[in-house]
Amino acid sequence: QVQLVESGGGLVQAGGSLRLSCAASGSILRLNDMGWYRQAPGKQREVVAVITSGGSTNYADSVKGRFTISRDNAKNTVYLQMNSLKPEDTAVYYCNAEAVTAQFLGVRVHDVWGQGTQVTVSS
Numbered sequence: 568q569v570q571l572v573e574s575g576g577g578l579v580q581a582g583g584s585l586r587l588s589c590a591a592s593g594s595i596l597r598l599n600d601m602g603w604y605r606q607a608p609g610k611q612r613e614v615v616a617v618i619t620s621g622g623s624t625n626y627a628d629s630v631k632g633r634f635t636i637s638r639d640n641a642k643n644t645v646y647l648q649m650n651s652l653k654p655e656d657t658a659v660y661y662c663n664a665e666a667v668t669a670q671f672l673g674v675r676v677h678d679v680w681g682q683g684t685q686v687t688v689s690s
Contacts, residue, residue, distance in 0.1 A: 569593035569666040569679045576660060576684030583688070584650045589662030589681055591643040596674060599665035601638055601645040605658035605686075612661070616647060630656075652688045659683040 575587040591598060602617035616626045616636035624636055635648040645662060662681035667674050 569595060569664075569668065569677050571662045571664060571679050571681035573660070573662050573681040573684040576686045578687045578689065579652055581652060581654055581688055581690050583652050584648070585652065585686060587647040587649070587660055587662075587684060587686075589645045589664075591664055591666060591679070593666070594668050595643060596667045596669055598638075598640070598643060599667065599676075601662070601664045603636060603645070603647045604661045604663060605656075606661070606683075607655075607658040610658075615660070618645065649686070652686075654688045654690045656686060657688050658686060660686050 570592050571589050573587060573589045575585060579585055599620050600617055603615040604612050605615050606612040614627055615630055616634055618624045618636045618638050633651045638645045661683045664679050666677045666679050
């Protein structure tokens, strides 16, 4: 079983910064792509940023230049540094990871989601 636990959300004024963390636990052989998604009230969940196991990154156009995704493979943790926050960044932020675990005679790939952390940006 693989679990993701997020932390770091909260309330911040526009222009401020927050850093989200997401730690994976369980019998993990390796983590492939890891990412952050968000869902605002009344809207669909959208991708914010993704990072591969090799460190390549992709960002939504709306956060380019303001957000930075990074990972610490030794700690099985992914981070999202959010700067110059705007009210429209207000949402529940979810961590996602593709986790590989061992099973009898092979491996199993899991698509895992965290429980979400609220980010609220006031104007």
